[in-house]
Structures are given as structure tokens and as C-alpha cells.
Amino acid sequence: MNDTVMPHVDFRSDTVTRPSAGMRKAMADAEVGDAVYDEDPTTNRLESMAAERLGMEAALFFPSATQANLAGFMAHCGRGDEYIVGQTAHAYRDEGGGAAVLGSIQPQPLPNEPDGIIDLDAITSAIKPDDFHNPVTRLLTLENTFNGLPLPEDYLQNAIELARSNGVSTHLDGARIMNAAVAAGREASAIAGRFDSVSLCLSKGLGAPVGALLAGSTELIARAKRIRKTLGGGMRQTGVLAAAGIYALEHNVSRMREDHDRANRLSEVFREFPELGAGEARTNMVFLSPEGVDMRAFTAFMGDRDIITGSAHGKLRWVTHLDIDDEAIESVRRACKEFFGR
Template identity: 40%
Template sequence: MMTSEHFNSAAGIDYVIDIRSDTVTRPTASMYEAIANADLGDDGLDGDPTAAKLEQSTAKLLGKAAGVFMPSATMANLTAIMAQAGRQEVVLAHADSHIYGAERGGAAISGAFYTPLAGAAGAMDMDALRRALSGNRSKLRTAVVCLETSHNSAGGTVLPLAYMEEVKTHAHAAGAVVHLDGARLFNAAACLGVPARQIADHCDTVSVCLSKGLSAPMGAVLVGPRATIAKARELRRALGGNQRQVGIAAAAGLVAIETMVDRLVEDQKSAAALSSAVAKVATIKVSTPQTNIVLVDTALSGKPAKDWEKALREAGVLVRPWGEFMLRCVTHRHISIDDVKTAAEAFNNVAARFAAS
């Protein structure tokens, strides 16, 4: 297995273990080969054949009629909302979801009203959802209900299929559609032990990211009904996301969905091992991961996340602050079991240093 190890003599560190995100994954050798041999066309004119193949393959994989290749999952989510919600219509999402927490600035473009709903473990409270769907004081129509699985800010938690089906039932009864931010959909499928299509069945539109654990260098695919995807393609052009010989990127995406999905269980094993090892440090609390994300609460140590991030970086381990006293660690294909052991040792050493000071 390829690891994150490399030399950084300028910093005086002879290794770096990067668990900030699974977006740091590099393309595989097969992806580079596919890029070099990609059949190309102009996706803004006659279409790019490799991009078209990726769109069709992803749609088929997830049981939808059509797909469109996007530069990013952020654009995929935005175009999905714009294609299904009019101006002054409501978009409901979990209060800690990526769509609400990081992407709701898109409302300035869409004209939709993003409304957060509280909940636990990445799931909106069902009673709150029913009340929101039944109407609001402003009399605005709810057009889209957004779900996220696995749920980033909840530590990679996975929505139960029964919950997703209940959301879909209530949304459709109220005349709304369901959009799934499936940036890490395949991680969720690996956790549940079901095909990704079985999760996608509970949603009208689904976005999937190719550049996280699947290791493609860029891009996302939005899938859904043919008319909705046609509208999203038009919106992609309006937002500046129209691309030319994009088959160069789509070729890597094809390899990603064809060869990289099944290995995600390895990342989840690494996350479980990391959680178990770091949990032995008395002055921090660690989440028990469902997928490949581990949250580390540093409050008991008396040191904020930024101090831990700095100290761990000096020890050759890169993590990401996720709040005043929270760190996020994400495993991926470049993280070996040896890397997990080294990272856990760094946590232990930093804890000892903080305790001594």
C-alpha cells in the first residue's frame, strides 16, 4: 500500500502523515494511463465521449436516468438545488450539513431560502422536518429537502435507510424532492454493506465526489431524472462550469468508480484502528467511526484544537481543526496501518508534553 511518507528536510521532519482529508489522495497509475489515452471531444460543442461515458456509467451505477459531470461537488449540489427550487422557495437541510454550513452562499445565486433543521448524528429531527414541510409563516413553498451521507461534520456518520425512506415519503407528500449530498456516498454504502444504488433509491437527485477517497484528481457527477439533469447541464454553463476536452479528467473519474469503490472498506478499518489507538490517550476523547472520519475532542487536555494541530504538525502528522476543541482526522488509501500507529504515538507524545507543561 502506498503511504503518505515523504521527506521534508526543510522542516526537519523525515515523514509526514496527512490525515487532514481524503481529498489529498493522488491518482492511481491506472488513472494516469487512462488520462493519457482518453478519447476527447469538446464538451461545450458536440460533447466529450469520455465524459459522456462517465455520466452514463455513474447514472447506471446509482439507478438514475442521466448524469452530468461537474468540476466540483459544490457545483453539483448548487445546480441540483437551482434545477429543482425556484426563487423564494425553501431548501431544508441539517443545520450541520455541508450544504447549509459551507455552501448556503449559493442562495445569493439561486434565490432560494436555505433553512437549517436541528438533529443528531447527521439526521434532521423528523418532527421538525414534518413541521417545516407542513408550512411556514412566510407561506413559502418547500421545494427541496437535502440529506448528506456519510455526514462530514457529524464524523462520517451514515443515515439509516429506513430514515431516508421516511424523509422521502414526507417530502414527496408535501410536493418537495429529495437531494442527496453524496460526496462520500460510497463510504456510506461500504458501512451499510449495500450497493450505493440502494441508498440513491431514496433520493431524486444525488451528487457524488470523485476526488476524495476514490482518488480521482477532480470532479463530481450529479445524477437524477433526465429533465432535471438537462436543466442542471444548462445551469453548469451559466455558472462557468462548461468544460472543453474534459475527458482528461473524466477518464480518471471512470477508473475511480470502476476500481476504487470496493477498497473503501480498508479506509474504514484504518479509521477504526486510529480511533482505538488514540482513545488510549487519557486527556482526549475520540469518536467511534462508522466510516473513515475520526473526530478528536481536545477539551479535557485544556488545549484548543489549534495548539494540538501545531504540535502534531511538528511531529509529522497533519490533522485539521474542526472547531475550538475538535480535530478531524480522515483515513484514505495513502494511510497504512504503520501510519496509523505512528499517528497514534504522536498523539500520545503531544498529550504527555502538554501535561508536563
């Protein structure tokens, strides 16, 4: 738990964490320069570190994962090209349609299966033939973890091979790639390094206040840098922020195992009350699809006990993170017992 005051037990998202004392000190002590002139030593160090961790040649610091994804799409695709993306993927549904709005890139959304994958046959059918009537299918983008689910390794390999054999590049929205890596007991590079590009978010389970990275080949990152400038993402003394990112990569990756264990315990608590329809926790998220339970009353009851939860895709979403400790899980157990009267 952080040393800062906790007004609530907040399970809405892993984005709600506040920087720890150690992270704040690293930020205060950061050596800085003008990053637009490539003169910020801390940002340069974070970019090299992230490239190495993700198994890529180069990486670039961004203010947000939304901008990192968008710059990635624009670096891969030209005007009128298309990218294949999951119908419920963050990069399609929750990023303001940036690829279309700002990149003139047409999305080709395809359904996400319950385990987060996009069916390979559906991808094959969606890749357009080389015909002047069609947009050029340039990119396949996947998300890992997807709603807290790590995508199966063999699926990732097959999807990448399918894309490559059709001349289509691959991008991974790896906002939570570190959760996937920790869950698999593997280095992130073993998962991300096979893609042509990957985004990584520092302000989710990694606990930094701001920041994301896009990693890929040196050539792709050089293109993305030009695009980042166009998008207004060229920032100056970013070392203050990059220091938080370095601290996060050094201190907050392997400890994600604790978040996953707590999510697992949370799922067990909820399963004591079958009507909550609790799903399994594969990383740091638990979803509830209650039956015969008034969701609003349940959420309000929790809220009255300072326990905040969120919703996603018609379900209640509970996310564990740096600011959720064992006592927080116990407080949910007590509240559930009280709510159900048993």
C-alpha cells in the first residue's frame, strides 16, 4: 500500500494508483534535458531499457498508450490503408477512433472471441485481395492482456505467421504486456518481440503517473517520432516522467504476481456467492455477471463501505493493483457477507 492517504479501496482500474514515495524520489532526482533535442538522459535511458525489455531495436516515450498506439498505426499505415482490430479492443472502441479521425486509416473490426483472440479464418477472410477497389490491408493489431486474459502463445505465433505470409504487419497493444509476461513466467520480449511493434503503458499496473512506450524497428520508431510531433506528443524535460517509468520497470514488474494472487483470492471470495457469476482471474482482473442480483444496489452497498468498482461490457470489473492490499480483499469479503446476509 502507498504511503499516501487512501480515501477508498478503489477496484475500478489499475490506472488509479498514486506514485509511491520511492517513485516520487526518483522523479525529483531525475537528470533532465530537452527531449525534443534528444537531450534528456533519463528519457533516453528509459527508451533503451524498454526496447531491450520488449525485444525490439528501439522505443519512443509517449504521454499515453492511446497516442503510442495511434503513432504505431500511422507509422505502419498510409492514408486509405486499413488495420484489422478486435471489435471490443481498446484501440478500436476506446481511443476516440484516432486511427480513422487523425490517420485516415480504415479500421476493419472483427469479433473478439471470449478468450480475447480474433479467429484466424476471420482474419484470412478480412485481408483484402490486391484489387484497386479495396483498401490495402496493412496491419493486424492484437491486445494482450485482453480484459485481463493473456492470449495463448500458440495463437500469437499463428496469427503473426498468418499476417506475415499475407504481407501484413503486426502491432501488439501491450498496455498490460507485463501482466501477461508475469502470468506466463516469461520475459516480455519473448511475447512482444515477435510483433513488428508493441505499445506498453507505464501508468497501469506498473504504477507510474503517466507515460507509455512504442517499440519496434529503428526505422519504424523514426517514422513514429515524426508522427508523435504532429500529434503534439513531443515533450521537453520528460526525464521527470521517464524516471517514474524506469522506477516502475525496475521495481514493479515481478511484484505484479501479488496483484494476480489477490485477484485470484477476490475471485474465490466472489465464488462463495454463486449468484455473483464470478469469472476466473488470469491476471489482475475479475469480472462479475450477476444473476438475480441488483447490480446497482450491490455497487451502491459497496460504495457505502468505501469500496469502489467499475463496469465494462455490461459486467462489473474488479482490478487489483499496487494500492490494493490483503485487507482490501478482506473488506470485500466482509461486505459481500453483509450484503447477502450469510
